[in-house]
Amino acid sequence: MTLGGWLMLSASLGATWTLAVFCYVRLLRSPSPPESSAPPQGDEPAGTTEADSARQ
Amino acid sequence: MQGRSPTEGWSSRLGVVLGVAASAVGLGNFLRFPGQVVENGGGAFMLPYFVALLLLGVPLGWVEWTIGRHGGARGFHSAPAIMGLIGGRPARYAGVLGVLIPISVYMYYVLIESWCLHYAYRYLTGDTGFGPGSHAEASKALFASVSGIAEGGLDSGEAFRRALFWAVACGLNVWFLRRGLSRGIELFCRWAMPAMALCALVVLVRVLTLGTPDAAFPERNVTAGLGFLWNPDLSKLADFKTWMAAAGQIFFSLSLGFGVIINYASYLRPKDDVALSSLTSSATNEVFEITFGGLITVTAAFVFLGASGAAGGTFGLGFQTLPVVFEHLPLGRMFGFLWFFMLFLAAVTSSLSMLQPAKAFIQEALEVPSERAVWLIALLATLGSSIVLFFSKGLVVLDTVDFWIGTFGIFVLATVQIICFGWVMGVDKGFDEAAVGAALKIPRIFRFIVKYVAPIYLLVVFVGFCVQNLPGYAAAFQDSPLAVLAGGLILLVLGLLLVATRIGEKRWTREQSGAAP
Numbered sequence: 001m002t003l004g005g006w007l008m009l010s011a012s013l014g015a016t017w018t019l020a021v022f023c024y025v026r027l028l029r030s031p032s033p034p035e036s037s038a039p040p041q042g043d044e045p046a047g048t049t050e051a052d053s054a055r056q
Numbered sequence: 057m058q059g060r061s062p063t064e065g066w067s068s069r070l071g072v073v074l075g076v077a078a079s080a081v082g083l084g085n086f087l088r089f090p091g092q093v094v095e096n097g098g099g100a101f102m103l104p105y106f107v108a109l110l111l112l113g114v115p116l117g118w119v120e121w122t123i124g125r126h127g128g129a130r131g132f133h134s135a136p137a138i139m140g141l142i143g144g145r146p147a148r149y150a151g152v153l154g155v156l157i158p159i160s161v162y163m164y165y166v167l168i169e170s171w172c173l174h175y176a177y178r179y180l181t182g183d184t185g186f187g188p189g190s191h192a193e194a195s196k197a198l199f200a201s202v203s204g205i206a207e208g209g210l211d212s213g214e215a216f217r218r219a220l221f222w223a224v225a226c227g228l229n230v231w232f233l234r235r236g237l238s239r240g241i242e243l244f245c246r247w248a249m250p251a252m253a254l255c256a257l258v259v260l261v262r263v264l265t266l267g268t269p270d271a272a273f274p275e276r277n278v279t280a281g282l283g284f285l286w287n288p289d290l291s292k293l294a295d296f297k298t299w300m301a302a303a304g305q306i307f308f309s310l311s312l313g314f315g316v317i318i319n320y321a322s323y324l325r326p327k328d329d330v331a332l333s334s335l336t337s338s339a340t341n342e343v344f345e346i347t348f349g350g351l352i353t354v355t356a357a358f359v360f361l362g363a364s365g366a367a368g369g370t371f372g373l374g375f376q377t378l379p380v381v382f383e384h385l386p387l388g389r390m391f392g393f394l395w396f397f398m399l400f401l402a403a404v405t406s407s408l409s410m411l412q413p414a415k416a417f418i419q420e421a422l423e424v425p426s427e428r429a430v431w432l433i434a435l436l437a438t439l440g441s442s443i444v445l446f447f448s449k450g451l452v453v454l455d456t457v458d459f460w461i462g463t464f465g466i467f468v469l470a471t472v473q474i475i476c477f478g479w480v481m482g483v484d485k486g487f488d489e490a491a492v493g494a495a496l497k498i499p500r501i502f503r504f505i506v507k508y509v510a511p512i513y514l515l516v517v518f519v520g521f522c523v524q525n526l527p528g529y530a531a532a533f534q535d536s537p538l539a540v541l542a543g544g545l546i547l548l549v550l551g552l553l554l555v556a557t558r559i560g561e562k563r564w565t566r567e568q569s570g571a572a573p
Binding site: 001002004005006007008009011012013015016017019020022023024026027028030032 | 068069070073098099100102106279280282283286287288328329332333335336339340342343345346347350495496
């Protein structure tokens with residue numbers, strides 16, 4: 001394996017893992033909006049979104 | 057409102073991220089990606105690859121997530137209804153592609169999924185057929201027996217087993233679909249993704265610790281295998297085909313222009329984040345692609361079979377070369393099982409995502425309850441898939457549907473989506489919408505990229521792709537009755553979806569004007 005090969009492999013792995021770790025850390029740290037705090041229970045009644053509620 | 061599906065939704069933000077990532081992570085990551093790297097300049101391929109990720113993959117991801125949430129907030133979950141919200145009637149009918157693509161791809165993808173399960177079963181039971189003779193011949197025979205490539209799908213003594221694994225794969229998909237989004241697809245993806253990563257990690261560690269297994273061939277070692285894949289051939293950067301292949305790989309790998317992300321994102325709440333979630337899904341897919349796709353298959357094949365064995369297309373590398381490798385490997389049966397089980401999980405998470413958009417569409421267009429929509433879609437998808445199974449000779453039907461729908465179609469849909477977002481909805485309005493509830497600020501430069509760079513990039517790649525491939529596939533209709541059959545199948549499904557869209561259109565238009573902000 002040439003130096004160029006090692007460089008491309010390291011850069012590709014480094015870039016993707018850095019991006020993924022950044023995203024997951026940020027995702028887990030950022031607060032969820034209030035609407036998401038109550039998970040749907042599989043068969044919620046209609047009107048669970050703002051638009052549905054508005055239409056009813 | 058009987059047909060609408062407000063009952064479904066994601067149970068958490070991580071759930072939707074894993075759902076989209078699991079939909080994207082599939083056979084393309086593990087088998088197609090390394091083949092593309094080898095064919096297109098090795099490590100040098102990664103330069104156009106990351107450029108395409110930055111200019112096409114990431115922005116298109118944001119576009120699809122935003123369009124999907126936009127439609128979901130107004131009570132719509134199918135691509136035709138959502139696209140119609142933005143671009144009116146032409147966009148609504150173009151949006152039919154967002155249903156046609158996933159359901160048509162499902163018809164052959166579930167078959168490949170059944171091959172993975174069949175292979176995993178063969179390795180688990182030791183029934184791989186390898187003996188003292190030529191491993192390459194035995195591997196070919198195994199693939200022919202599992203896929204039915206040599207004869208019709210139900211023409212040989214293996215027909216029953218083939219049909220059985222196919223039926224199990226179809227049944228599993230329908231079962232999870234029936235359970236709904238959070239209790240079916242999300243639940244499965246939540247455990248399948250870590251399980252896939254674990255299986256792939258075990259195989260990866262085994263491959264990277266192979267050293268030089270055959271003293272007679274000292275040049276066949278792990279470092280040389282990695283070099284075979286990653287050593288850059290910079291001259292390839294001057295070749296337009298390399299840039300086209302990189303853009304294509306990003307596209308297929310991230311499931312862009314597939315109709316799936318729009319549908320999945322439509323189940324978000326109106327103020328749920330899309331910016332960070334989309335980027336996280338893309339990043340997850342890239343980790344799987346580069347870490348596992350970029351280190352396992354070609355390296356293992358090179359170490360045991362040399363350069364000639366390490367080159368090959370998706371099916372050749374995955375289903376014919378690797379079984380030979382496992383035969384050489386200590387504890388090869390166990391690693392073979394882990395590998396094909398991992399591929400099976402990757403395939404199921406992808407195929408599940410292909411049925412959900414069609415289910416949502418049927419509910420919205422025909423105003424039928426969820427249960428009936430599931431059975432209608434299961435019937436259509438299974439009948440279509442049975443045609444691909446039965447006419448498996450030469451894999452002509454599979455290949456034809458893959459080209460016209462799984463490749464050509466997604467370019468068209470992605471172009472329509474980005475034009476609707478950037479030019480019809482308006483790039484500023486679109487990115488302002490993406491900023492609602494965003495956990496990540498999207499840099500302003502992406503407004504310019506989405507409006508000008510990505511559409512031009514996409515069109516250039518699309519035209520290049522058509523020039524390169526269209527004549528051959530168009531000519532196939534004259535030479536092969538099976539290609540004509542595949543074309544007929546696509547047209548039949550398209551016709552049914554257009555009729556359903558026509559039925560739902562009047563009500564959607566009425567409701568859309570009522571739901572307009």
